[in-house]
Amino acid sequence: MSKVAFRRWRxxxxxxxxxxxxxxxxxxxxxxxxxxxxxxxxxxxSRLLPNAEWxxxxxxxxxxxxxRWLISIENLAIYGAMMLVLSLVLGFVLAAMLDxxxxxxxxxxxxxxxxxxxxxxxxxLVWQWLLNPEFxxxxxxxxxxxxxxxxxxxxxxxxxxxxxxxxxLWHGIGLVMCxxxxxxxxxxxxxxxxxxxxGISTWKTYLFIILPMMRNVFxxxxxxxxxxxIKLYDLIIAQTGGGPGLSSEVxxxxxxxxxxxxxxxxxxxxxxxxxxxxxxxxxxxxxxxxFGGKKRA
Amino acid sequence: xxxxxxxTVAALGLIxxxxxxxxxxxxxxxxxxxxxxxxxxxAEAFNxxxxxxxxxxxxxxxxxxxxxxxxxxxxGDPMGATQFTHGKAMKELVQAGLMRDVTDLANREGWLxxxxxxxxxxxxTYEGRVYCVPSNIHSQQWLWLGHKAFETAGLPVPKDxxxxxxxxxxxxxxxxxxxxxxRQPWQIQLxxxxxxxxxxxxQVFEKVYGDKDxxxxxGPDVAKVFAAAADARRLAKKSNVQxxxxxxxxxxxxxxxxxxxxxxxQGEFEQAGxxxxxxxxxxxxxxxxxYITTAGDAFYFPKVKSREIEAAQEALASVIxxxxxxxxxxxxxxxxxxxxxxxxxxASVCMKKGLDILAKGQVIRSVNSLLSPDxxxxxTDLVVxxxxxxxxxxxRAQNEFTTIIESAD
Numbered sequence: 001m002s003k004v005a006f007r008r009w010r011x012x013x014x015x016x017x018x019x020x021x022x023x024x025x026x027x028x029x030x031x032x033x034x035x036x037x038x039x040x041x042x043x044x045x046s047r048l049l050p051n052a053e054w055x056x057x058x059x060x061x062x063x064x065x066x067x068r069w070l071i072s073i074e075n076l077a078i079y080g081a082m083m084l085v086l087s088l089v090l091g092f093v094l095a096a097m098l099d100x101x102x103x104x105x106x107x108x109x110x111x112x113x114x115x116x117x118x119x120x121x122x123x124x125l126v127w128q129w130l131l132n133p134e135f136x137x138x139x140x141x142x143x144x145x146x147x148x149x150x151x152x153x154x155x156x157x158x159x160x161x162x163x164x165x166x167x168x169l170w171h172g173i174g175l176v177m178c179x180x181x182x183x184x185x186x187x188x189x190x191x192x193x194x195x196x197x198x199g200i201s202t203w204k205t206y207l208f209i210i211l212p213m214m215r216n217v218f219x220x221x222x223x224x225x226x227x228x229x230i231k232l233y234d235l236i237i238a239q240t241g242g243g244p245g246l247s248s249e250v251x252x253x254x255x256x257x258x259x260x261x262x263x264x265x266x267x268x269x270x271x272x273x274x275x276x277x278x279x280x281x282x283x284x285x286x287x288x289x290x291f292g293g294k295k296r297a
Numbered sequence: 298x299x300x301x302x303x304x305t306v307a308a309l310g311l312i313x314x315x316x317x318x319x320x321x322x323x324x325x326x327x328x329x330x331x332x333x334x335x336x337x338x339x340a341e342a343f344n345x346x347x348x349x350x351x352x353x354x355x356x357x358x359x360x361x362x363x364x365x366x367x368x369x370x371x372x373g374d375p376m377g378a379t380q381f382t383h384g385k386a387m388k389e390l391v392q393a394g395l396m397r398d399v400t401d402l403a404n405r406e407g408w409l410x411x412x413x414x415x416x417x418x419x420x421x422t423y424e425g426r427v428y429c430v431p432s433n434i435h436s437q438q439w440l441w442l443g444h445k446a447f448e449t450a451g452l453p454v455p456k457d458x459x460x461x462x463x464x465x466x467x468x469x470x471x472x473x474x475x476x477x478x479x480r481q482p483w484q485i486q487l488x489x490x491x492x493x494x495x496x497x498x499x500q501v502f503e504k505v506y507g508d509k510d511x512x513x514x515x516g517p518d519v520a521k522v523f524a525a526a527a528d529a530r531r532l533a534k535k536s537n538v539q540x541x542x543x544x545x546x547x548x549x550x551x552x553x554x555x556x557x558x559x560x561x562x563q564g565e566f567e568q569a570g571x572x573x574x575x576x577x578x579x580x581x582x583x584x585x586x587x588y589i590t591t592a593g594d595a596f597y598f599p600k601v602k603s604r605e606i607e608a609a610q611e612a613l614a615s616v617i618x619x620x621x622x623x624x625x626x627x628x629x630x631x632x633x634x635x636x637x638x639x640x641x642x643x644a645s646v647c648m649k650k651g652l653d654i655l656a657k658g659q660v661i662r663s664v665n666s667l668l669s670p671d672x673x674x675x676x677t678d679l680v681v682x683x684x685x686x687x688x689x690x691x692x693r694a695q696n697e698f699t700t701i702i703e704s705a706d
Contacts, residue, residue, distance in 0.1 A: 048367070134537065241480075243480055244480065245681055256364075258671075262670050
């Protein structure tokens with residue numbers, strides 16, 4: 001390396017470094033710093049304002065004996081599993097249907113994607129009204145003549161999650177469908193020609209040939225859906241408020257309520273630390289699979 | 298360019314013209330019909346002092362508004378003044394030195410010792426200084442009964458809780474919901490704690506929440522309370538509304554027979570043109586123990602940097618405590634005035650009952666004053682779950698309640 005080239009390299013590196021310093025600082029201070037701060041204070045008995053009185057694991061002990069937290073975790077697990085499966089399956093089926101070169105494809109795509117433009121608050125309110133027995137679907141069907149028709153999932157502890165999932169699917173399915181559709185369009189025409197020559201039926205082609213080829217699209221969709229699941233909060237607030245009773249509570253709402261309503265920072269931090277742990281358990285295996293795998297290849 | 302310049306000059310002129318009228322933001326969560334009308338009384342009186350009331354109404358109940366308000370104050374973006382409920386919730390902010398002391402102003406204007414009952418000040422007094430101006434007293438221990446529903450069912454209007462429970466089957470046969478209840482957690486909590494005062498009695502209430510006596514909490518008196526709560530759960534089963542004023546509307550329309558709610562409900566009845574004693578009735582302490590809690594609302598003034606806002610804060614404080622404003626405001630809001638030296642002439646039958654109880658001193662401190670928000674939150678979670686699940690037995694609920702009381706603070 002000549003002297004000039006070396007200096008250029010040094011300079012270039014310095015300016016790149018200078019440019020990235022704000023982002024590095026943000027990542028270190030805001031993300032990492034605040035995360036560590038939160039974890040640290042989850043071992044204290046802070047109430048409305050942080051206080052550094054160490055109480056060990058007592059917040060965690062209380063957390064895991066509080067039924068509301070256990071219900072929240074269970075709800076998130078049910079919601080998460082159903083959302084993952086239904087979003088991917090329905091998203092793919094819808095995309096495959098649009099991919100059959102149907103008429104008005106653009107129109108359908110717009111209709112399916114449109115709900116995604118709405119916020120979760122609006123989605124929640126719309127579905128709350130739709131599912132409200134006094135002026136929603138139940139009333140509509142009753143006025144059609146079926147006087148005994150009863151449909152009020154949001155008022156039944158057993159069915160309330162179904163109501164929430166319906167709203168969330170309606171909101172998010174369009175995006176998954178568009179991703180899948182883009183993936184399908186990326187498949188080479190020749191593959192289709194080849195399968196036709198070999199006489200493989202359409203559904204078999206989709207399931208055994210196209211699907212494995214769309215792995216990357218599925219991973220992208222998976223990350224988007226999962227991040228949406230963990231932060232589930234605003235939809236619940238708008239649609240059910242956690243009710244009836246505690247039957248649609250979620251972890252994020254637990255954190256928020258303890259943070260502000262119960263004014264118990266310590267308890268809220270313990271809960272949010274548990275959420276962080278849960279996310280880490282999902283992300284680390286995925287990251288190893290995704291990035292570690294590539295290095296070996 | 299010229300237009301732009303002219304507009305700027307004009308705008309600057311406007312600002313200077315209004316320079317002596319300080320605009321101050323006041324946050325509150327009074328948004329129902331009668332509440333909004335009551336806020337207008339305050340706003341008009343405040344504007345008359347030469348300041349400008351910037352309304353910061355927060356939709357949703359205290360559960361939504363309180364976090365917003367506290368986080369704005371702790372986050373360094375305080376409003377000029379805010380409505381808040383009495384209780385321990387504000388205490389930490391006061392201790393942290395974020396709120397303004399109004400003792401000197403109150404002494405200067407001579408209303409500090411006029412506040413009745415003085416326990417209203419207890420909650421916002423810290424190291425001998427007063428940090429709030431009480432605006433009104435609200436009592437919660439009321440069962441409101443709509444005459445219309447009882448006429449439809451051909452029943453006399455009940456005189457107490459047990460008569461009400463006995464009337465329920467007949468009401469239900471006519472398709473009337475016996476007990477209207479909004480499904481929001483704070484309303485369920487309110488209902489439960491009303492039962493605690495009215496069925497358990499004021500002494501039990503004081504022992505359980507004041508002394509945190511777990512033995513009493515596990516005892517037969519509280520068992521009666523939970524049995525009554527199970528009754529209430531059954532009677533309110535068909536009540537599918539969320540907001541308290543929607544529940545009141547059910548009573549007004551005759552779709553429901555009664556509602557357990559604070560005296561602010563009265564404002565809604567009055568707005569609908571109903572007369573107390575004729576179209577609706579009220580049973581203090583559910584007709585069993587006529588005791589009321591006197592937690593009300595108060596205004597708090599966060600510390601601010603601007604001198605103008607400080608002056609406006611003082612103006613608002615004196616407006617709220619003003620005798621004439623007190624009378625007008627309480628009448629519209631359906632609340633009781635905080636001053637013992639004012640006479641409410643046009644008080645309704647129900648309001649007179651309340652004033653009477655107040656004069657007799659049959660008052661108790663509210664849950665929010667006796668327990669920390671954290672403990673109240675845990676009790677709320679318990680009763681909310683209890684109310685939504687028919688298979689949750691009263692015995693099991695009482696056991697869990699006792700556990701909470703053991704560690705309550």
